Amino acid sequence: MRRHVNQRQAQVLELVRARGSVRVAELARELGISPVTLRRDIEAMAARGEIRRMHGAISRVDPGRAPSAVSAAATAAAAVAGAGGGGGAAEGLVVGMVVPTTEYYYAEVVRGAREAVEARGARLTVGLTRYLHGEDRTQADRLLSTGAHGLLLTPNWETGSPGPGEGAWTAELPVPTVLVERWAPPGHPAAALDRVSSDHAHGAARAVQHLVEQGHRRIALAGRATPTTARLRAGYEAAVSALGLEPAPPWPPAGPGPLSDADMFARTLDYLCEAVTAGGVTAALVHSDTDAIMLIPRLQTRGVRVPEDLAVITYDDEVAGMADVPLSAVAPAKHEVGARAAALLLDRLSTAAAQDDAPRQHLDLLPRLTIRS
Structure with a gap:
C-alpha cells in the first residue's frame, strides 16, 4: 500500500536520527521509493530544519542546532514552498x-x-x-x-x-x-x-523537406561530430526515407584513432566535393554555420559552385546571416x-x-x- 507523504518523511527522519547520516541512493532502495520522490521529501524536510543535506547524502541536525543555522538552501526553499509555484516568486x-x-x-x-x-x-x-x-x-x-x-x-x-x-x-x-x-x-x-x-531531429528533417520543395532529390548531411550529430543524423535519415529520396553517398570509413578538427574539416570538404561531382548530390545540410562559411570558398576553389552546384542550409544559425552570401539556416530555440x-x-x-x-x-x-x- 502506498504510504502517505507524512508517513514516508517520518520514516526517513527516524532512520537518519538513528544512523546519523545515510546516502540518498541507499535510502531510496531501502524504502522502496524512487530517488526523485525521496529528493522531494528531502527538500521539504531540509526546509523545515529537520535534516541536513549534503552531496549524495543526508544527516541529522545536531541537538540544539538553531533553525537559523540550517543551510541557506533550506531556509530559502521553505520560503518559496509556502508561496507556491506556477511561475511565482522564488x-x-x-x-x-x-x-x-x-x-x-x-x-x-x-x-x-x-x-x-x-x-x-x-x-x-x-x-x-x-x-x-x-x-x-x-x-x-x-x-x-x-x-x-x-x-x-x-x-x-x-x-x-x-x-x-x-x-x-x-x-x-x-x-x-x-x-x-x-x-x-x-x-x-x-x-x-x-x-x-531542442528537437534536432525535427530541425534536420525540416531542412531536408525544404530542399525537396526546391526540387532536390539527393541531399547530403555533413559536419563534424558533436553532441548534436546523432539527433541530426536520425532526423535526416528519417526524412530521406519518408520522402523517398535517393540516398547520398556514404561517408568514407574513418581511419584508426580520433581525427583532429583540421582532419575532420578536410574530410568533410573531400566528401562534399566527391558527393557533388560523382555522387549526384545537389544540396547539403551542413553543421555548423562556421564550418559552412569556411567550406564554401574551398568548395568553389575546387570547382563546386554554391548555390549553383550545391545548395546549402546550415544548422545552428549563429552566424549564417553574416556570410558574404547569407545562408539559409535551421535555428534551435536556444x-x-x-x-x-x-x-x-x-x-x-x-x-x-x-x-x-x-x-x-x-x-x-x-x-x-x-x-x-
Missing part, C-alpha cells in the same frame, strides 16, 4: 547551471536561463566544463557546496546522451535537476529527470530552451513540499528554419 533561491561554455551556442541558452531566473527573484551561478572528462560532476559538486538549491545540467555526453555506464550520478543528485540540451534513453536513471532540449529549463526548475523548487510524485517533464522545442536568398 526570492532567495540559487540556481546552479553547468554548461560546456558560455560562448557560441550556449551563450543564448545561458542568457535565457538567467533572464528567467532573475525575473523570479532568484540568482543564477554558472560552472563551465570546457567538455573536459569528469568536469561536469566536479562543477555540479562545486555549485552544490556553494549553496545551489537546484541544477540546470548539460553533461559532457559525446553523443548528447549517456554512453554505457555513464551518467547515473545525475539521477542521484540531492537537489532537483533539469537536463538541458541532453537526453537519456528509457531505462537509464537520468531518463527520470526533467529535461528541456534562448527559449534556457528559459523553459530554468522556469521548470524553479517550479520544482517552489512546490517541493506540496508536489508529491508530480510527473516529470520532457520538453522538446522545435527549431525554426530561416530562409535567406
Whole structure:
C-alpha cells in the first residue's frame, strides 16, 4: 500500500536520527521509493530544519542546532514552498547551471536561463566544463557546496546522451535537476529527470523537406561530430526515407584513432566535393554555420559552385546571416530552451513540499528554419 507523504518523511527522519547520516541512493532502495520522490521529501524536510543535506547524502541536525543555522538552501526553499509555484516568486533561491561554455551556442541558452531566473527573484551561478572528462560532476559538486538549491545540467555526453555506464550520478543528485540540451534513453536513471532540449531531429528533417520543395532529390548531411550529430543524423535519415529520396553517398570509413578538427574539416570538404561531382548530390545540410562559411570558398576553389552546384542550409544559425552570401539556416530555440529549463526548475523548487510524485517533464522545442536568398 502506498504510504502517505507524512508517513514516508517520518520514516526517513527516524532512520537518519538513528544512523546519523545515510546516502540518498541507499535510502531510496531501502524504502522502496524512487530517488526523485525521496529528493522531494528531502527538500521539504531540509526546509523545515529537520535534516541536513549534503552531496549524495543526508544527516541529522545536531541537538540544539538553531533553525537559523540550517543551510541557506533550506531556509530559502521553505520560503518559496509556502508561496507556491506556477511561475511565482522564488526570492532567495540559487540556481546552479553547468554548461560546456558560455560562448557560441550556449551563450543564448545561458542568457535565457538567467533572464528567467532573475525575473523570479532568484540568482543564477554558472560552472563551465570546457567538455573536459569528469568536469561536469566536479562543477555540479562545486555549485552544490556553494549553496545551489537546484541544477540546470548539460553533461559532457559525446553523443548528447549517456554512453554505457555513464551518467547515473545525475539521477542521484540531492537537489532537483533539469537536463538541458541532453537526453537519456528509457531505462537509464537520468531518463527520470526533467529535461528541456531542442528537437534536432525535427530541425534536420525540416531542412531536408525544404530542399525537396526546391526540387532536390539527393541531399547530403555533413559536419563534424558533436553532441548534436546523432539527433541530426536520425532526423535526416528519417526524412530521406519518408520522402523517398535517393540516398547520398556514404561517408568514407574513418581511419584508426580520433581525427583532429583540421582532419575532420578536410574530410568533410573531400566528401562534399566527391558527393557533388560523382555522387549526384545537389544540396547539403551542413553543421555548423562556421564550418559552412569556411567550406564554401574551398568548395568553389575546387570547382563546386554554391548555390549553383550545391545548395546549402546550415544548422545552428549563429552566424549564417553574416556570410558574404547569407545562408539559409535551421535555428534551435536556444534562448527559449534556457528559459523553459530554468522556469521548470524553479517550479520544482517552489512546490517541493506540496508536489508529491508530480510527473516529470520532457520538453522538446522545435527549431525554426530561416530562409535567406
